[in-house]
Amino acid sequence: MSTPERLIESTRELLWERGYTGTSPKAILERADAGQGSMYHHFKGKPDLALAAIRRTAEEMRATAADVLDGPGTPYERIEAYLRRERDVLRGCPVGRLTMDPDVIASPELRAPVEETLDWLRGRIAAIVEEGKAQGRFAPGLDAGEIAATVVATVQGGYVLARASGSPAVFDAGVRGLLSLLAPRAS
Numbered sequence: 001m002s003t004p005e006r007l008i009e010s011t012r013e014l015l016w017e018r019g020y021t022g023t024s025p026k027a028i029l030e031r032a033d034a035g036q037g038s039m040y041h042h043f044k045g046k047p048d049l050a051l052a053a054i055r056r057t058a059e060e061m062r063a064t065a066a067d068v069l070d071g072p073g074t075p076y077e078r079i080e081a082y083l084r085r086e087r088d089v090l091r092g093c094p095v096g097r098l099t100m101d102p103d104v105i106a107s108p109e110l111r112a113p114v115e116e117t118l119d120w121l122r123g124r125i126a127a128i129v130e131e132g133k134a135q136g137r138f139a140p141g142l143d144a145g146e147i148a149a150t151v152v153a154t155v156q157g158g159y160v161l162a163r164a165s166g167s168p169a170v171f172d173a174g175v176r177g178l179l180s181l182l183a184p185r186a187s
Contacts, residue, residue, distance in 0.1 A: 004042040006032040011053035016094040019101040020050060020110070051109055057094045058117040069124050075132030076184055079125065079151060083175045089168035092159040122148040137184050147182070154178045 001009070010031035014023040025039055025046050032038075043049040068081045087093075095117050104110045125148035132138035158171035 003032070003034050003038050007034055007039055007042060007049055008052050008056055010034075011049050012057050012094070015050065015053055015057070016091070016097060019097070020103045021101065023050070047107070047110065051113070054098065054104075054110060055113045058113040061093075061095050061117055062120055065121055065124065069128060074184075075128045075135065075137055076182065078128055079182065080179055082125070083151065083155065083179060087171075089159060089162045089171045090166070092163055093156060096156045096159060118152060122152055124148075125151050132184075138182075150178065 007028060010028050011023065014027055014031060018027075023046075028034075028046075028049065029036060029039060039045075039049060043052065064085075065082060068085050069078050071078060071081060073081065095114055098104045098110075098114045104114065122145070126144040129138060129142060129144035129147045133140055133142060133144070154174050154177075158174040161174070162168050162171040
């Protein structure tokens, strides 16, 4: 792996573990096993490197979600697959956790890939809900945007609750509850 790649991957890991403020250039260089000047040789500084890392994390999250949401099955089954997909619940969401970092939120450049990813996710889920409504699988009165926001909020809130309790059980309970509310009704 090249030095820029090691720097990006190390920054991704550190942002997930420590957040932006807690990620020092020294820690990045140590994790990447890179020389002192290499960060500034390849990037303008910590904000530039963090932006590359956040973009990479956001792209990865979108690709992982798309694999499930664009997969086989009914609209309900695809949303269910997204909610139940394997996750490191206690570690939290690498994109969602960035929203709790005041330096990321205060920076329009660093916040943009986070916001774009969450907007994309809500949009993709809303489209699936609309698809389900058109097929008669979901109630026609459902607001697709509200359902999509609820799905994303359940996942992100589930991470927070699981981390607070030290157990994925509360995440799983939230998923089961949402799925029971969303489940197509038998005719």
